[in-house]
């Protein structure tokens with residue numbers, strides 16, 4: 001069968017394959033088309049580009065949500081301060097180290113230390129710095145820290161302690177929408193923190209939420225903004241409604257929208273890392289996101305740790321299904337394999353060489 005996209009879509013995809021920058025309108029066209037052949041071609045092109053940049057490999061990443069206390073009121077988030085329906089915990093440094101070691105043993109390439117903007121850490125940053133130092137020394141793995149907005153001094157200390165990646169998602173680059181989602185928080189401060197992290201020598205992960213009231217144009221603006229800020233890893237998270245929050249009655253976006261977004265991030269950011277989060281909907285969603293062009297599997301959690309996810313607090317953690325080994329068959333089934341740790345380190349070293 002001859003699978004042929006419409007003329008306009010083919011021309012745009014060919015331009016992308018020649019590594020030429022796409023215009024906003026071209027990206028919007030790809031995002032808006034619902035022609036089946038077009039969609040098939042978009043996903044095939046995204047896979048081809050991933051293969052050209054990374055081979056058929058993916059990177060598995062561990063996730064430790066070390067404190068679910070937070071001073072903020074993000075309307076989409078289960079862990080917003082006023083939600084009394086969510087489980088609150090703060091793991092001790094010894095516990096966090098234990099999980100990090102478990103993850104290291106299980107074969108992850110990176111440990112993502114994530115927390116709410118917890119006053120226990122925001123009032124005394126040395127606690128987080130010491131934790132990063134210990135985990136770096138004991139595991140030797142690359143480390144991502146997702147602490148929310150922090151000062152330039154703090155970023156400096158985090159990098160010195162061994163933080164390789166600073167993750168901070170803008171959620172949307174539409175300021176009005178941002179104000180409704182991240183109530184009382186500064187849009188600029190969130191951008192500035194990422195720029196400062198870059199200046200301090202950290203790689204950055206930027207991301208947006210899909211399905212929170214954004215338009216197609218907002219989505220495309222975010223693709224461009226994430227590129228402009230120089231993020232080496234960009235992600236989308238499909239919104240999942242959370243009990244006890246102002247958005248609990250909203251619906252999740254169609255998976256196809258997330259897949260299209262991943263494909264467009266891949267087509268426009270060919271050599272960058274793009275996560276497929278286990279946290280969104282387990283293995284089914286994971287495979288489809290990888291088939292759309294993602295190449296990092298995030299949100300792997302040690303079993304029996306009692307640790308929570310973000311979008312799906314409990315999803316398969318204690319069943320031990322969120323591990324490097326248990327998802328391997330699903331990855332193989334779609335023709336992918338895990339890259340080696342060495343390869344991962346080489347990629348991030350290359351990204352660091354390109355920092356200003």
Ligand code: SAM
Pocket residue numbers: 076077078114115116117146147148149167168169171207208209237238239240241242310311
């Ligand atoms: N507190 C830090 C912060 O907000 O930057 C780090 C936490 S980080 C895990 C929280 C991220 O998870 C958000 O930036 C958002 O992209 C994602 N997230 C939170 N709630 C979500 C939901 N209900 N559905 C999907 N993604 C969500």
Ligand code: MD0
Pocket residue numbers: 063112114146167277278279280298299309310311
């Ligand atoms: C994930 N639940 O990877 C995690 C989280 C935070 N840096 C990452 C959103 O899906």
Ligand code: SF4
Pocket residue numbers: 070071072073074077078079080081115116117148
């Ligand atoms: Fe707190 Fe982060 Fe959730 Fe916002 S997204 S409420 S800052 S944990």
